[in-house]
């Protein structure tokens with residue numbers, strides 16, 4: 688395998704650009720292929736079976752581009768589907784849950800950790816399993832309205848603050864000292880969440896933790912690119928949303944010039960057909 692192959696990264700939509708941004712900062716000479724499943728977002732309110740199906744299709748799509756590893760940027764997909772993906776595909780796969788859980792474990796002094804995320808992430812119990820096994824006390828809270836509020840750009844709007852107060856009150860009462868921002872969108876609300884929680888609460892950003900883990904993994908397995916100069920990024924989406932550029936700017940901090948729209952279902956059926964055809968011709 689060539690170390691110069693790109694890293695594939697997928698999310699339910701544009702939120703995963705927060706993870707891509709950190710990956711680009713940490714590994715500037717790597718090439719990336721980003722896939723945002725914008726036609727089927729949100730994953731956060733979907734069932735486990737549906738998220739598994741979408742995550743498998745997204746991974747197949749990325750692998751068809753010849754990549755060296757997959758980063759699952761979406762918390763909802765990581766928390767529900769990472770096991771299935773690792774079982775099904777040979778390629779190295781890193782999600783956002785264990786890097787964030789590990790960092791929270793190392794940082795918390797009181798052992799009381801809060802986790803916020805979508806319904807899919809919270810109900811999966813993925814963070815809970817990982818942190819409870821280390822003897823920590825966990826308080827989880829779904830914050831579904833944060834996603835549309837961020838996408839509307841209402842980052843320090845009174846409405847967002849009011850909703851934030853409501854969601855975060857139980858975590859404050861539980862007296863957590865560390866809070867995992869378990870959704871691609873939440874790091875964008877860091878200043879507001881810090882204001883509500885107080886300055887002495889440590890906020891864990893899964894994008895930063897995952898980028899560090901990806902770098903460590905690549906150095907350890909020697910699959911990091913030795914390319915000089917910046918890598919290139921290719922963007923794919925399953926639908927081109929009307930406000931794509933505005934939203935992409937919120938997450939990535941810059942506009943994206945070229946985005947290719949693909950039909951993810953057709954694409955993954957085609958890959959399946961090719962595989963069956965290969966198998967048939969081998970049998971003959």
Ligand code: DGL
Pocket residue numbers: 698699700702703728729730731732760761762763764805808834869870871872
């Ligand atoms: N990307 C999702 C996550 O991190 C948030 C948006 C959605 O619900 O799909 O959980």
